[in-house]
Amino acid sequence: MKWIVLVVILLLVLLLVYKFTLKMKDKVETNKVINMSLQRRKKSQSINKQTCSYCRKKEKKLSFYADEQGRVVGVCKVCQPQAERRALRRL
Numbered sequence: 001m002k003w004i005v006l007v008v009i010l011l012l013v014l015l016l017v018y019k020f021t022l023k024m025k026d027k028v029e030t031n032k033v034i035n036m037s038l039q040r041r042k043k044s045q046s047i048n049k050q051t052c053s054y055c056r057k058k059e060k061k062l063s064f065y066a067d068e069q070g071r072v073v074g075v076c077k078v079c080q081p082q083a084e085r086r087a088l089r090r091l
């Protein structure tokens with residue numbers, strides 16, 4: 001009789017451990033889900049802003065030039081004299 005009670009208790013403990021591990025696994029998987037409303041808010045704050053190729057500041061309006069190797073360079077108003085001094089071609 002004692003063996004039957006011990007086996008039932010052992011089965012109950014194993015069942016509880018199994019359920020607990022399933023819950024923990026579900027919690028880990030739900031952490032991978034991103035809240036889209038927060039993502040949209042972040043994206044709307046930096047919308048239409050590009051980084052200047054020289055000073056790396058985010059600006060709404062950049063002037064684009066072609067450098068000596070033919071790559072496109074985006075330049076803000078502050079760095080525009082540097083690009084003109086280097087005789088870069090305006091695009």
